[in-house]
Amino acid sequence: MKIKKIAILTSGGDAPGMNAVIRAITRYSLAKNVEVIGIMHGFTGLRTGDYFSMNLRTVSDIIHRGGTILYSSRDLMFKTEEGVGEAAEFCRKEKIDAVISIGGDGTLKGAQCLAKAGINSVFIPATIDNDVACSEYSIGYDTAMNTAMEMVDKLRDTAQSHEKCSVVEVMGRNCGDIAVRTGIAVGATAIIVPEHEYNLDEDIIKRIKYTQKMGKRHFIVIVAEGCEKTSQIAKKISEETGIQARCTILGHVQRGGSPTLRDRVIASTMGCYAINDVILKSRVNRAVALSCNKVVDYDIGDALKFKKCFDEKLYSNALEISI
Numbered sequence: 001m002k003i004k005k006i007a008i009l010t011s012g013g014d015a016p017g018m019n020a021v022i023r024a025i026t027r028y029s030l031a032k033n034v035e036v037i038g039i040m041h042g043f044t045g046l047r048t049g050d051y052f053s054m055n056l057r058t059v060s061d062i063i064h065r066g067g068t069i070l071y072s073s074r075d076l077m078f079k080t081e082e083g084v085g086e087a088a089e090f091c092r093k094e095k096i097d098a099v100i101s102i103g104g105d106g107t108l109k110g111a112q113c114l115a116k117a118g119i120n121s122v123f124i125p126a127t128i129d130n131d132v133a134c135s136e137y138s139i140g141y142d143t144a145m146n147t148a149m150e151m152v153d154k155l156r157d158t159a160q161s162h163e164k165c166s167v168v169e170v171m172g173r174n175c176g177d178i179a180v181r182t183g184i185a186v187g188a189t190a191i192i193v194p195e196h197e198y199n200l201d202e203d204i205i206k207r208i209k210y211t212q213k214m215g216k217r218h219f220i221v222i223v224a225e226g227c228e229k230t231s232q233i234a235k236k237i238s239e240e241t242g243i244q245a246r247c248t249i250l251g252h253v254q255r256g257g258s259p260t261l262r263d264r265v266i267a268s269t270m271g272c273y274a275i276n277d278v279i280l281k282s283r284v285n286r287a288v289a290l291s292c293n294k295v296v297d298y299d300i301g302d303a304l305k306f307k308k309c310f311d312e313k314l315y316s317n318a319l320e321i322s323i
């Protein structure tokens with residue numbers, strides 16, 4: 001199969017490093033005489049034919065920028081047979097030999113729909129949540145954690161000065177990865193995640209009271225979204241311990257900002273890999289992933305069967321040393 005033209009799109013929640021992967025794919029493809037088009041607004045643009053031609057300069061000055069120059073969306077129409085049919089028709093009309101979809105697990109499902117509709121499809125994981133089960137790492141995760149850590153460090157200064165408790169909600173949808181790693185990095189007294197059952201009285205309040213008895217005067221509690229309401233947790237801590245607890249929801253700030261070195265390097269490596277080791281080798285319907293710190297790829301159907309593992313050891317270590 002001679003690959004002459006590919007399309008790239010970004011879908012779902014944006015993640016820092018998406019631009020770095022777009023840049024790598026574009027430059028690597030052009031060097032191999034493969035034409036590249038950028039699809040706007042994720043799968044929506046693939047259905048409606050919203051695209052532009054990419055050249056060397058289209059991707060200049062973006063490696064350090066958060067967000068995505070291709071824009072993103074969560075396209076409900078693409079969840080229907082009709083929507084996927086429209087996208088497939090566009091790909092055939094434009095003679096697109098392969099589509100690279102960059103995003104989280106929703107995007108992986110979208111990439112599988114394209115493959116099922118007969119369009120050569122490649123997926124690259126990019127989501128701050130790090131919840132794409134087939135890959136131990138998703139582009140954007142490192143930047144998001146560093147942002148969360150910096151924000152909590154600032155909250156810590158004021159919690160320390162006023163001897164208060166800062167209850168901070170971080171993103172992650174149903175995945176506690178951001179919470180656990182941010183929690184260990186900021187020395188959180190308690191970390192609440194959806195993967196680990198907890199009892200507010202037994203595991204959180206009692207723990208805060210114990211650390212208070214051991215001389216602790218300010219406290220940080222990290223809560224992953226998808227658990228109990230963070231404001232309710234803060235209220236209960238205040239009521240039960242007498243320590244003033246304040247709730248902060250970090251929200252979308254975690255999705256923005258300049259990607260870290262780690263995200264730029266992994267994005268660039270995965271982008272080159274998708275062209276050189278997958279598409280140019282005529283290996284399609286593949287999901288690119290990181291395994292044991294190496295870039296690999298899986299059949300998209302198999303990639304969807306992986307189960308996300310939770311790092312219990314890191315979680316228990318974090319609690320052990322934050323007393």
Ligand code: F6P
Pocket residue numbers: 012013104127128129171172173225255
């Ligand atoms: O998937 C990334 C993410 O930021 C999740 O952490 C969060 O649950 C969700 O997207 C928020 O989505 P939206 O920006 O559409 O509210």
